[in-house]
Amino acid sequence: MRPPISPLPFLTQIPDWRAPTRIHYPWDALWTVILTGLLAGPPNILALTQWLAGHREVLCQHLGLDRLPQQAMIYRFFWSLDQHLPELQGVLLDWVKAQHPTAHDHLVILAGDGKVLKGSAREGRTALSFLSIFFHELALTVAQVDQAGRHEAKGMQDLLPTLTTLFGNGWLMTLDAAYTERELTTRIDEAGGAYLVPLKNNTRSLKEWAKFAFTYPAHDHVVDVERRSGEIWERRTSVITGAQVPEEIKEGLCGVQTLIRREHQVTRRDGIQRVEVRYAVSSRLLTAQEAERIWRGHWGIENRSHHCRDVVLHEDACRLRRGAQGRAMLNGVIVALLSGQTCQITALVRHLTIDPLLALQLLIPDLASR
Incomplete structure (x- = not known):
């Protein structure tokens, strides 16, 4: 780059x-x-x-x-x-367009999350909290809004018109479980974008349907093995698409096209294993390899932006x-x-x-x- x-x-x-x-x-x-x-x-x-x-x-x-x-x-x-x-937001968008003039030509992957400024807390007043959208390719926060005490999903809706202006209809935003709700996913779909959100205990019924769907073998899956500090990290990602996605999940969230299962197994040096299974949905048709790359890449907003701003820029x-x-x-x-x-x-x-x-x-x- x-x-x-x-x-x-x-x-x-x-x-x-x-x-x-x-x-x-x-x-x-x-x-x-x-x-x-x-x-x-x-x-x-x-x-x-x-x-x-x-x-x-x-x-x-x-x-x-x-x-x-x-x-x-x-x-x-x-x-x-x-x-x-x-x-300020306007000129930063102009900067992004100049830096990335081909953004409309391919799928742009974004990540959305909140950021609390802990040092801004005062006696009797909570710390300021901003919702931001991170553009992985430029390592840039392209849009930000004050949460102002609102639910995260409500505040995130205010940023969607900016994304459509900047990227047209070719963007996909990854979010964490706090944003997994029908109203926000509907607004993203109406804005012309796509989403990938996890299914956790705040959407327990949808998570149970996802577990049931994967009791049948998935035809598209990918395995990624990584050795890290003497440990073996193995990630197995499977997807179910189209008509195979349970109707109950499609009714719960807008425009669901891909159901994702990600099994993360860590084997320590002493042989002890830790296994974690997570589920997610996306409104875009994804292969298992695409789903793994996009879902794993979500944490770039924490590692490449929020962590740097806290540790390096204080x-x-x-x-x-x-x-x-x-x-x-x-x-x-x-x-x-x-x-x-x-x-x-x-x-x-x-x-x-x-x-x-x-x-x-x-x-x-x-x-x-x-």
């Missing part, structure tokens, strides 16, 4: 919201400084300001500035950004509440930028922490030739 196109030219298209009498920095320079600071993975706004101050000479020299924004200005930037989230540790959603969306952009450079994101951020010029070059690729 080629490195991502710089998001800077897109982000600077957001109209400058500052009062003319309070402008001290060019709009593009302000965005560049803040994104450069975020690439260094600061745990909070104070740390971001201190990192910028520590590299003031290099940054001012290459950006043509005589000083850098102070802590109060950066706070105000994120506070104001939270008031312009539709504009999102969970940040106490910011006002302005938190805008920063969370920018953190998603930072993860996509870093993922486009290397799989060793932690090592790269450590390098960026001591080399601000390299961080600038990620945002301004032609800086090296100046």
Whole structure:
């Protein structure tokens, strides 16, 4: 995959919201400084300001500035950004289209899940929680909405029009069991997309029908064996499609075309085995190999996005509440930028922490030739 196109030219298209009498920095320079600071993975706004101050000479020299924004200005930037989230979402979608112009030409695999910002909790107030959709191919959170105390499935419905605008009818979203309900699956189908959701105890009757269906041999199955730290991980995935799917499952969820059984067996060094069997359904016709790849890939939203944002960018540790959603969306952009450079994101951020010029070059690729 080629490195991502710089998001800077897109982000600077957001109209400058500052009062003319309070402008001290060019709009593009302000965005560049803040994104450069975020690439260094600061745990909070104070740390971001201190990192910028520590590299003031290099940054001012290459950006043509005589000083850098102070802590109060950066706070105000994120506070104001939270008031312009539709504009931010719009330019990020333009960035995705530029980075991935062929998205309409093939099936796009997405993952949806919630993300809690633990550091935003206050006495008497719960932590902020956002619902997000992750685009595996770019390692980018393409859409995000405040859960605002709603059930996860209700909030996720607000993001569906964005996906249709961006990917047309060629997208499939994987979700966890909290989203396995008829209303959401119906809305996904109406939006022109497809879904893959698990059947667990919150849909006990559908899960029992799935177990019954697989008492008969499935004709399409795939086996994947992996050795990991002396253990043997064996995954057996089987599918039932079309008319063979029980009518009770089709009535319970909209548009079901594929029923999936996934058996996960782990054999430890001492010979002890652990076996887990899970079931899922999809509104798209899938082979066993496709079902295994897509279902297993769902956890990319945790491993490649949420985990990176918490461990590398310290999102969970940040106490910011006002302005938190805008920063969370920018953190998603930072993860996509870093993922486009290397799989060793932690090592790269450590390098960026001591080399601000390299961080600038990620945002301004032609800086090296100046």
